[in-house]
Amino acid sequence: MKLSCYFVTGFLFVFSVFPAKSQEKDSVVLKTTTGDIYGTLNVPVAKGPVPVALFIAGSGPTDRDGNNPMMKNNSLKFLGDTLNSLGIATLRYDKRGIAASKNAMKIETDIRFNMLVEDATDLIRMLKADKRFSKVIVVGHSEGSTIGLKAAAQGGADAMVSIAGPGQSADKVLRRQLDASLDPAKAASEQAAEQMRNMREMANKFIDTLSKGDTLHNPPASMNSLFRPSVQPYLISWFKYDPQQLIKQLKVPVLIIQGNTDLQVTEADAMMLLKANPEAKVLIIDRMNHVLKHSEAEQRANHATYINPDLPVVPDLVTAIVDFVKGLK
Secondary structure, eight states, X not given: OOOOHHHHOXXXXXXXXXXXXXXXXXXXXXXXXXXXXXXXXXXXXXXXXXXXXXXEOOSSSOOTTSOBTTBOOOHHHHHHHHHHHTTOEEEXXXXXTSGGGGGGOSSGGGOOHHHHHHHHHHXXXXXXXXXXXXXXXXXXXXXXXXXXXXXXXXXXXXXXEEESOXXXXXXXXXXXXXXXXXXXXXXXXXXXXXXXXXXXXXHHHHHHHHHTTOOOSSOOXXXXXHHOGGXXXXXXXXXXXXXXXXXXXXXXXXXXXXXXXXXXSOHHHHHHHHHHOTTSEEEEETTBOTTSOBOOSOHHHHHHGGGOTTSXXXXXXXXXXXXXXXXXX
16 A cells, blocks of 8 residues: 555645746746746736735645646636736746746755745745835745745735645644544455554654654655655655744734635634634635635545636635735735
């Protein structure tokens, strides 16, 4: 039995370098010490400064459009284009190691979570210095929410929108999702149930080790997608970030958005974030899943939206962000 990184967790951190795919024309380049980060800045025609939203994509090899080599759904492109049509500028970028930004990370072993935070922080500062923009709003999706909470504080953003953001540190989220996916009660046979119990016990021990800052030695091939040696330094660096502590320290307006048919992040996560920052606004969107599309909770139908590039994002998501942004003082 092998663990599947896609079906185990929507947060998962597959940072293998993939070839660049065609994108909208790059209009922003962030120079870093390891390579350039490329993004698309769309600015609506307006008489004066407009608000700008910096999109931070979720985990894994996710590009500026919300896509990766395993699935194309255009979620962030749909959201960005719609916000543009309603008077909000957007900057969407390919994270380091991904698509046009692939040369900013040569090998997986080199990536650390704080690098992603620093990239977002520098982009916030770039937008803050641009006279075309009245306010800078960070819009972080999934893992991008955690990145955004830290970067918004460091970069001096004017507001934060967390979409499907985890309410706990990544080690706790991963443990929770593994416990659910390796539930022996779901096994078809006693032999399979015993395998699942053993894998769950081993995975939890591995998470404990990484949480202490120690690396693993020779994890089994069946767990390579989660715990391969090249990704362990990233996991160790990621586990240190607690979204509840980050949102508690954030002193700007915050909007927390969560879909109730999200198979990766739950309403409980949104409530954890709200409890940590009671001044935040929270919205639970009916039948919105993890890729921001309308979907029922049934797994097969839900996952089908992950590979549908023509299905738009839920309209209530757009309305909520526009109302929040336009209500900023």
